[in-house]
Amino acid sequence: MRIKLHRRAVVLALGALLVTQLGLGYAQAQKTIRVALTGPIVTLDPANYRNRNTENVIRNMFDGLYTVLPDGRTVPEIAEGVTQVDQFTWDFKIREGITFHNGEALTADDVAFTFNRVVKEGAMEGQTSPRKGLMASLQEVTVVDDYTARFHFAAPETELSVKSAAVFMQIMPKDYFEEVGVDGFIAHPVGAGPFKFVEASYAERVVLERYDGYWGGAPDMPGEPGPAKLDRVVFEIVPDPASRLAALRAGDIDIMQGVLADQVSVIENTPGVEVKTGPGTNLYFFGFNTELAPFDDPRVRRALAYAIDYDLLVEAVYGGRADALYGIPLSWNSEIQHDGLEPFTYDPERAKALLAEAGVTNLSFTIDTLGDNLLLAEAISQMLGEIGVDAQVRTWEAGALQEAVGQGSRQATVHLWGNASGDPQWPLWPVEPGYSYWRHDEFLQIMNTASDIADNDQRIAAFRRAYELVVEEVPYVTLVVPQTVEAARGNVLNFQPHPGGRVNMHRVDLATP
Amino acid sequence: MSVEFLVKRLVQLLVLAFVIAATVFVLMRLTPGDPVALMMGQDFGVTQADIDRKREALGLDDPLLVQFGRFMGGLVTGDLGRSIVSDRPVRELLLERFPATLELTLVAMVLSFGIGVPVGVIAAVKHNSLFDRLIMGINFLGLSTPSFWQGIMLILLFSVTLGWLPSLGRTTYGFVPDHVTGLHVLDSLITGNWEALKYSVRHLVLPAITAGTSYSAIVARVVRSSLLEIMRQDYIRTGLSKGLPFWRVVRVHALRNALIPMVTVAGLEAGSLLSGSVVLETVFSWPGLGRLLVDGIYARDYALVQSTVIALCVMFVMLSFVVDVIYSLIDPRIKW
Numbered sequence: 001m002r003i004k005l006h007r008r009a010v011v012l013a014l015g016a017l018l019v020t021q022l023g024l025g026y027a028q029a030q031k032t033i034r035v036a037l038t039g040p041i042v043t044l045d046p047a048n049y050r051n052r053n054t055e056n057v058i059r060n061m062f063d064g065l066y067t068v069l070p071d072g073r074t075v076p077e078i079a080e081g082v083t084q085v086d087q088f089t090w091d092f093k094i095r096e097g098i099t100f101h102n103g104e105a106l107t108a109d110d111v112a113f114t115f116n117r118v119v120k121e122g123a124m125e126g127q128t129s130p131r132k133g134l135m136a137s138l139q140e141v142t143v144v145d146d147y148t149a150r151f152h153f154a155a156p157e158t159e160l161s162v163k164s165a166a167v168f169m170q171i172m173p174k175d176y177f178e179e180v181g182v183d184g185f186i187a188h189p190v191g192a193g194p195f196k197f198v199e200a201s202y203a204e205r206v207v208l209e210r211y212d213g214y215w216g217g218a219p220d221m222p223g224e225p226g227p228a229k230l231d232r233v234v235f236e237i238v239p240d241p242a243s244r245l246a247a248l249r250a251g252d253i254d255i256m257q258g259v260l261a262d263q264v265s266v267i268e269n270t271p272g273v274e275v276k277t278g279p280g281t282n283l284y285f286f287g288f289n290t291e292l293a294p295f296d297d298p299r300v301r302r303a304l305a306y307a308i309d310y311d312l313l314v315e316a317v318y319g320g321r322a323d324a325l326y327g328i329p330l331s332w333n334s335e336i337q338h339d340g341l342e343p344f345t346y347d348p349e350r351a352k353a354l355l356a357e358a359g360v361t362n363l364s365f366t367i368d369t370l371g372d373n374l375l376l377a378e379a380i381s382q383m384l385g386e387i388g389v390d391a392q393v394r395t396w397e398a399g400a401l402q403e404a405v406g407q408g409s410r411q412a413t414v415h416l417w418g419n420a421s422g423d424p425q426w427p428l429w430p431v432e433p434g435y436s437y438w439r440h441d442e443f444l445q446i447m448n449t450a451s452d453i454a455d456n457d458q459r460i461a462a463f464r465r466a467y468e469l470v471v472e473e474v475p476y477v478t479l480v481v482p483q484t485v486e487a488a489r490g491n492v493l494n495f496q497p498h499p500g501g502r503v504n505m506h507r508v509d510l511a512t513p
Numbered sequence: 514m515s516v517e518f519l520v521k522r523l524v525q526l527l528v529l530a531f532v533i534a535a536t537v538f539v540l541m542r543l544t545p546g547d548p549v550a551l552m553m554g555q556d557f558g559v560t561q562a563d564i565d566r567k568r569e570a571l572g573l574d575d576p577l578l579v580q581f582g583r584f585m586g587g588l589v590t591g592d593l594g595r596s597i598v599s600d601r602p603v604r605e606l607l608l609e610r611f612p613a614t615l616e617l618t619l620v621a622m623v624l625s626f627g628i629g630v631p632v633g634v635i636a637a638v639k640h641n642s643l644f645d646r647l648i649m650g651i652n653f654l655g656l657s658t659p660s661f662w663q664g665i666m667l668i669l670l671f672s673v674t675l676g677w678l679p680s681l682g683r684t685t686y687g688f689v690p691d692h693v694t695g696l697h698v699l700d701s702l703i704t705g706n707w708e709a710l711k712y713s714v715r716h717l718v719l720p721a722i723t724a725g726t727s728y729s730a731i732v733a734r735v736v737r738s739s740l741l742e743i744m745r746q747d748y749i750r751t752g753l754s755k756g757l758p759f760w761r762v763v764r765v766h767a768l769r770n771a772l773i774p775m776v777t778v779a780g781l782e783a784g785s786l787l788s789g790s791v792v793l794e795t796v797f798s799w800p801g802l803g804r805l806l807v808d809g810i811y812a813r814d815y816a817l818v819q820s821t822v823i824a825l826c827v828m829f830v831m832l833s834f835v836v837d838v839i840y841s842l843i844d845p846r847i848k849w
Contacts, residue, residue: 032686040800040808042599050552127570128563130553186601202599203610203800207686234686238798242665247680247798250672399546399813406550 031231031510033492035503036238036247038258040203044189045182046170047118047129056257056503057206057235061101062170062191065092065111066163067218070278070496074163075220078106078171078192082163087156087454092166094147098215100173101196111149113174115141125182134168136161137451156454194228194506206235223494223507233505245487248273254492254510257503259485261319267487277321278484278497283330284373284416286380287476291437292411294360301474303354305344307387308380310479312346317376318482325478329428329470341471351387364390368404369414371395376479377414408437414479428466438475526830533826534588537819538581541810548597548813549573571597573815584819593824594816596809603820606805610789612695613683614801617724617793618786620698620717624725625782629732630768630775636733637740638763648733655730664723664796671719679716681798688712720797724790728782735778739771772843780836787832788825 041054046062049055065079076082080093098106118129119138137154144150151162176190189197194217195208209232216225236253238244241260248256249270259267259275267275286308288295295301310324326343355363369377374395381391391412396404404410428447443466450462470476484497491511498504549567568574572583587594593603632652636645672680679685683697690700690709698717701710743749744767752762789803802821809817841847 034686036681040804043601045600048600121566122570128566130567132563133553201609201800203805204613204682204798205686236682236798237800238681239804240795240798243668243681243796243798246665246668246673250668250676250680252672252680397546397811399551399811400544402550403545403547 030512031229032234033230033232033255033505033508033510034234034236034253035255035505036236036244036253036257038241038244039239040237041200041206041235042202044186044197044200046172046189046191047114047124047131048127050130053237057200057208058170058189058191059193059502060195060208060233060505061189061193061197062172063098063193063217064168064170065094065166067221068167068499068502069218069220070222070498072279072281072499073220074160074167075218077218078111079166082159082166084159085150088153090151090153090157090162091144092149092151094149095215096147098192099213100176100192101190101211101213102173102176103213104173104175106171106173106192107146108143108149109146110171110174112141112143113177114172115149115151115169117172118169131169135165138165155452156459157451158456158459195233198232202237204237208233208235217506221504221507222496228506229509230505248487248489251489254489255495255503256487259487261317261321261482261485263487264319264321264485272490273487274490276486276488276495276497278486279499280322280481280483281499282416282418283325283481284376284414284479285476286367286479287413287415287436288474289408289411289437290439290475291408294358294363295411297358297360298473299354299358300360300363301477302344303351303358303360303387304384304389305474305477306347306351306354307389308344308383308477308479309346310344312383313376313379313480317379318480321485322480322482324480327471327474327477329467329478330481341468344477348387355387355389362390363388364392365411366392366394367412367414368394368396368401368410370398370401373414373416380414380479428470436475438473440469440473440475443469443473522830522834526827529830530588530823530826531585534585534819534823535581537822538584538815541813541815541818542577544810544813546813548815551812552598584816588820588823593820596817597814598809598812598817603817606817607802607821607824608695610800610802610805612697613799614787614789614803616683616696616698617717617720617799617801618783619696620721621724621728621786622779622782624721625728625732626775626779627729628725629729630736632729633733633736634740634763634768637737637744640741645737649737652730652733655726656734658727659792660723660727660790661792661796663726664719664793667719667723668796678718679712680719682716683799684709684712684716720793720799723797724786724793728778728786731782732775732778735774736771739774740767743767743770769843773840776836776839776843780832784829784832787828 035056037053037056039053041057042051043049043054044058044061046058049058063078065077066074066082067077068074078095078098080095082090082092084090092111094106094108094111100106115135115138117123118131119135119140121128123129136157138151139154140152142150142152151165153162157165171192172185173190173192177185180188192215194211194214196211198207198209200206210228210230212227214227216227219225236247238247238253241258241263244253244256244258245263245266247253248267264275267273286304288301288304290296290301305327310326314320314322314324326345328341328343355361367377367381374393377393377395381393384391401413401415405413405415446462446466446469450459450466453459453462484499486497488495493509493511495508549564549571553564553567565574572580575583584594593607595602596606599606632648636648639645668680671678688709688711690697690706690713691704693700693703697713698710701707701713740763744763749762749767752766753759787802789801789806791803791807793799794801794804802825806818806821808814809821
């Protein structure tokens with residue numbers, strides 16, 4: 001009996017201890033910000049990824065020659081500027097006095113090493129970097145002097161394309177990399193960005209701390225230059241949107257990426273947290289396989305473009321947080337845009353008339369899309385239903401859809417294309433690599449030659465013509481560009497969502513309670 | 514335990530591993546979607562030549578039989594290959610994730626048996642009473658509640674509304690114990706880091722409850738039904754009629770005989786939890802094996818998926834071996 005009592009007492013005591021311990025709050029170190037990413041990172045090698053979460057972490061540790069501001073402008077970062085040497089060659093002037101986290105000076109040698117590892121065949125330890133595709137026609141970077149790097153392109157590129165290539169790769173320290181090798185580098189990456197590496201568990205969290213020797217950051221970036229205000233940034237991997245929101249509301253994270261449209265009102269009604277919006281760069285489109293009847297008839301494609309109520313899509317699917325495109329391809333390059341393109345304003349009667357003119361009755365087809373785009377695709381399906389078109393929606397996982405659409409075995413698709421670059425070719429992407437199979441002679445001629453036109457005015461004129469053709473012939477219908485929606489706790493200062501989804505923590509601060 | 518039994522089990526394991534390896538290898542390649550295309554993106558700058566070069570570097574351009582041979586050869590020498598996406602050794606990725614899964618499994622099992630056994634015993638002993646009905650009703654609710662919903666509800670209640678417990682991850686940054694075994698609670702105890710212990714336990718509570726309660730419902734049902742049957746046996750009636758205390762009869766004579774189905778359930782639970790619950794890991798941002806596997810499938814990371822499935826299969830077979838051994842320990846009549 002005595003023993004039993006003793007046992008009970010121990011159990012009770014342990015239970016009491018547990019309860020009191022659980023009830024205690026836990027303190028955070030001062031100025032540590034916690035950012036919820038939507039998925040695991042894949043590497044810490046800036047040359048070996050194509051993944052947004054990885055980019056978020058890497059770009060707080062590494063700076064690029066150029067960077068994109070939250071308002072979409074491309075501005076110098078490590079570079080002071082860029083000058084054109086000839087049709088194919090551009091010189092980047094590097095700022096002096098920038099050091100990597102290990103104290104070494106950043107020079108043109110590091111710039112050449114970084115870009116050559118990406119664009120040269122097999123230069124990434126026998127493999128080709130997955131970022132090569134972002135480098136326009138860059139072939140090689142050579143060193144002119146300590147602070148001038150020369151970029152050699154295979155084709156004449158616009159200034160914006162050259163700068164975009166410079167945005168998409170962050171500078172790595174040549175000597176350190178060669179000393180420690182790729183595995184050593186990934187285990188302890190060293191960059192020239194505002195934060196330096198502390199520790200990482202790719203599936204769980206990455207911890208960075210302020211680099212006190214930071215050079216100050218892009219002069220055009222809003223906020224105060226100089227070393228970062230925060231002591232530490234902790235990226236937490238939180239894949240589930242509902243859990244991310246709960247963590248934000250509970251105060252377990254300070255910034256939440258990947259806010260869903262239906263979460264916005266919850267956040268707005270929660271004291272202490274705020275919705276943050278910024279321009280978006282994901283262009284959603286409704287593409288047709290123009291090789292299959294009746295989509296081979298431009299009148300049918302035009303009819304479907306008129307059947308879509310773009311403003312309703314913005315309201316119903318995105319709660320107003322999106323911009324309607326009305327079938328006009330959107331480019332970040334303001335030189336290409338022109339007001340002469342006539343938008344497809346919602347006109348179901350005209351849509352019906354066009355279908356009748358094309359002799360199409362009882363049109364029935366399938367829209368293939370990703371699970372994430374289901375709501376948008378179903379809204380379109382319903383709108384098409386109102387002009388008597390039966391469009392069924394079928395959802396797929398990304399890899400399966402990519403392959404099926406690439407093989408031309410699908411009739412129509414609702415898909416998206418990230419278009420953060422000012423490259424005038426990019427908004428035409430839904431046509432080119434095989435989503436529309438649109439064999440239009442003049443269009444293909446422009447796409448094959450426009451990039452090589454040396455004269456800027458002529459090149460712009462060519463691309464403008466390509467945009468006109470897309471609006472006239474409708475190989476795909478641009479729908480909307482949703483805004484970038486993120487959320488933060490009220491004490492987070494100077495945080496603005498980036499159009500490319502990048503979380504730049506350099507000038508973010510936490511209000512002291 | 515005979516040598517014959519051990520050899521039989523080993524052969525069984527090898528055959529099973531080979532069949533599973535072949536099946537996963539073929540299934541992954543039949544699945545539409547190409548790892549290199551998914552990885553390189555679909556940009557103007559990416560040429561077919563770039564994709565081909567990457568495929569060549571990864572050995573994906575070799576005939577399937579060659580690829581399979583290479584994969585199996587690697588397995589034999591203990592080389593699980595490198596992840597296509599992250600370019601890291603799969604072995605390293607598995608070791609990184611396994612402790613998280615193991616820790617959650619162990620705590621969830623302790624919880625499910627800690628709740629399930631007493632509840633099942635009382636329900637059986639008080640058969641058809643109000644308590645029995647109530648508890649079985651609650652059990653039914655526990656069984657039929659999807660864990661993602663239960664998890665989110667627990668987070669909303671204990672993290673968002675009450676603010677008692679953290680909503681995500683294995684521990685709070687700054688309170689990670691030094692790595693000894695990878696199990697945070699154990700490592701905190703070994704290193705005497707009481708702050709880390711507090712945080713590790715706090716982070717474990719909600720996921721363990723979510724994982725544990727659905728299994729505790731199963732355990733309770735199994736215990737209840739086997740006890741009900743055993744309590745009607747002659748030797749129980751004999752024990753009671755010769756004047757042995759009731760609870761002693763239940764504990765020593767009845768419960769011991771109900772252990773076999775409990776061990777079976779424990780084996781199944783351990784197997785299922787160790788292979789990683791994707792839902793649970795997603796809801797609680799728990800960095801375990803389940804999410805590693807699913808992310809690998811989405812990215813068509815062949816090497817990662819193949820090796821993870823093989824590792825899980827070996828784990829399952831070993832668990833079933835352990836369960837068999839425990840059977841013979843509990844019931845000496847069972848001999849292998």
